[in-house]
Amino acid sequence: MALAVVSDVSYAYPDGADALRGVSLEIEPGEVIALLGPSGSGKSTLLRALAGLVPHFHGGRFAGRVEIAGLDTRRARPAELAGIVASVFQDPEDQVVMAIVENEVAFGLENLGTKPAEIAPRAAAALDQVGVAHLAGRRTAELSGGELQRVCLASALALEPHLLLLDEPTSQLDEDGATAFLAAVADAECAVVLSEHRIERALALATRVLYMEDGQALVDAPVAEARRWLAANRPRYSAGAEETLCLSNTRSGDEPVVEVDAVSFGYGAGRQVLDGVSLIVRRGEIVALEGANGSGKTTLAKLAAGLLEPTAGAVRRIGRATYLSQDPGRYLVKETVLDEVALGVDGDRTRARDALDRFGLGFAAARHPRDLSSGERERLGLAAVSVSEPDLLVLDEPTRGVDPDRMAEIGALLVAQAEAGQAVLIATHDRSLPAHRRIRVGVEVTDAF
């Protein structure tokens, strides 16, 4: 008997558009399903429907039927499904309830009425299972994103669910954090539905693929068959799409837009993040900053953009620089999408409207920025820093949590900006973003080519 049965489910959120359209599938115990598709294709909504959060938490119009272990989600509330289904969401910071790690893992067990004497051992076992037993007594506020997301996974696995739902759980993590997280998922002894933009990793883990677009399941097939379909029909989702992309035409003769000269920097009384680092970015050039977490990529990017002042050395810039921070969708300051973009050009709505059109967001000009999807917010952030046509465009992890289609769009956009004469500096883990040079940031800065 199938663990979960989704029968002809359609759903629309209270504010309008259809998020799911006639989706049907069955999930067998122990299966690992890679849930693929562009942003806004209905992946998150399907996961929420499997957890009962749609329609109970979100409201809206729901048609069809979802049964989890024989329970109809129209009647069973999410809290009633919690022992059978467990979810891990995109941003670990938005799902942590307790202040201490072991209490966080125990929270769900307490809610489910687990015998008090069993709670601590089960929490400890779950932390051990995902390789973070050493964090048990730590404060959740002091953990890195990767550590915290693994604690969230432990919290989910502690419930001993039959079905584990993972909604882009690595989108906010760096490379090492994502690898450790997915390794822990591989050891989970339950059915898993994994929505993930790092396609190759998801496919390596999965036994089956569900590809969605416009709220519909286009492909539901074993991995090998799905790979063939993706290669033929959605090549950006197939193997090889994540390869390093190097631009060949070097810009060594062009004018430097920013020169970072023997710069050092440390936060407060802490250790030096950068020590005697030098870097030049020329007009028309895309330079990617690479390196492990804490290596100083973001700090170097902020110094180049003028958001930080070096403690030693000098930064020389020609013209105007703008900077797009990590997770720009969280930091939105205006009431409409148009005003959000116009902020960078002294309220010039004509230029803002042009920028929105360029980024495919013209339709959303009058909407509140927080009503946009996560992918649309990312593009809004890019539009907001590009609108003033700066001489230097500095981007911090612009493809984090972005689907392959949007990734390709961002890549094309950066090339266009560079060809128009802008210098582009990107702090990124993502080697599929095009760049003329890749620089590895550490105590010393070295060319990665």
Next chain:
Amino acid sequence: MSPGAGTALLAAAAAVALLTNRLWAVVLLTAVLLIVCLRAPASRRWPYLIGALTSGLGVLLISPFLWSSGAGTLLWEGPTIPVVGTIDISTDEIQQAAVNGFRLAAVGLAFAAYALLLDHDRLVGSARFARRSALAVALATRLVPTLERDAIGLRETVRGRGVEISGARGYAKLLSPLVAGSLERASCLAEAMEARGFGQPGATRQPRPRWTRIDRVVVLAAAVVVGGAVLWR
């Protein structure tokens, strides 16, 4: 000391600060609470300390201008402003402003000590009634550093677009997005909590350490201190 007893002690300190009119008492209380707060890690304590001390200082500096006691020695007499009346400063007004300023600082520091030093998880766990309310308070307390981080992120976002923020009005414009962001976080958290079975009947709790004799003595002392402050203002 258990977090329950610690909370009782800090609540008593805040109550005493509000009840007493003696300047030396609120100064002493403020100093003790400041020393307690300094035990927290430097990276976490500064927003709380700045918040508590600047609001106390604000009351101390501004309030003498805003009311007239009619008592004490008149030190300065300024212009007469419609509605507000004559602006003046007397020794009595300064004395009262100092009491109110230290009072506010002491209450702020008591909250800071609660937020920085107590184990809120154990506090929630030890709540024998109104556990949801205790959890809501614990979550709201944790919101302070999150808000601080979001405020820094918002400021950086605006500066990153080439717009400089200056003055109180500039920063005030960030309040609305800050609130909107925290509401969005709250909604995500509520969803995650529901998905983890929060609100189900029959919830249990991990066994918690029993109260020690010290805890009982501390709670009793807190009650005595508040009683004393009521009787001997």
